[in-house]
Amino acid sequence: MSETHVVTGAFSYTGRYITERLLAKGIAVKTLTGHPDRPNPFAGRVVALPFDFDKPEALAKSLEGASVVYNTYWVRFTHGATSFDQAVENTKTLVRAAEAAGVSRLVHVSIANADPNSPLPYYSGKGKLEQFIRESKLSHAIVCPTVIYSLHDVLINNIAWIARRFPAFGVPGKGDYGIQPIFIDDMADLMVDAGSRTENMHVDAVGPEIFTFDELVRIIARSIKRNVAILHMPPGLALLASQVIGLFVSDVVLTKEEVDGLMAGLLVSKRPPTGKTKLTEWLAQNADKVGSTYASELGRHFRG
């Protein structure tokens, strides 16, 4: 009988790529999701169960028989009933349930430069969870990306989307802070590799190229052959511009916290790169597609 692994969010973004790889290896996959009734992109090969964070025993039962759990669950911002504090508590419930169910290995997605003492709740919540997982009984891997890009991501793809439609791009501050994105396939490969190991590990998931934010916007615009003026502006004004665009696309394009994290240099790792795909080469290969469609965070989680 084949092994069973659980992926949280197999119908969403990172979890989908992890699931593709596991199925290709002949591993049976179950997913925990907030949308178990969504159309199953894996044609029924993945069993979908609800998160059940409020029913820890049911959650543990869903995890029974699984040897590895890949956890991608998190919230990008406070919206409606979702909050960072709640996401921390839900993730702790998941970790305890994995212990109770006898899961052998947890591969948890955090973020590069997570810090329990960060003033930014995204980073402090992730930092607290890293501590919690290190103190758990589970064999674990903590995988920490900066920004995960593809044709469906909410930063690089959406910068291209804006550059295709507007003659100017508002950059918060001087645009001299760094960004080190990782390609989704490299991220998923790291996750699956981490699931096959037994040692406790903490790895940053970052690509081989580091750009300043200005360079990133210029490279994206050049690759899609758009002449876009970069306008440096106070961070609050850039955020306001993103909110105006958000009105048209019915989404939260950018949050204050994301601007603060970006400008503080948190989207660059202090460790060697772990992804091999160069964004510059990927952009050249996908110039006709990147930014053609807007990737909506609210669409992904709150509609449909």
Ligand SMILES: NC(=O)c1ccc[n+]([C@@H]2O[C@H](COP(=O)([O-])OP(=O)(O)OC[C@H]3O[C@@H](n4cnc5c(N)ncnc54)[C@H](OP(=O)(O)O)[C@@H]3O)[C@@H](O)[C@H]2O)c1
């Ligand atoms: N994407 C990036 O560039 C990036 C960068 C750094 C770190 N990370 C980390 O990587 C992990 C995966 O990110 P991702 O972008 O691939 O996430 P995602 O696929 O959009 O979502 C991952 C999981 O979290 C659930 N989720 C997301 N937002 C939610 C909300 N507001 N309320 C309830 N559930 C919610 C999803 O639920 P459903 O199953 O119902 O869809 C899914 O199960 C996260 O831990 C994130 O912090 C991502």
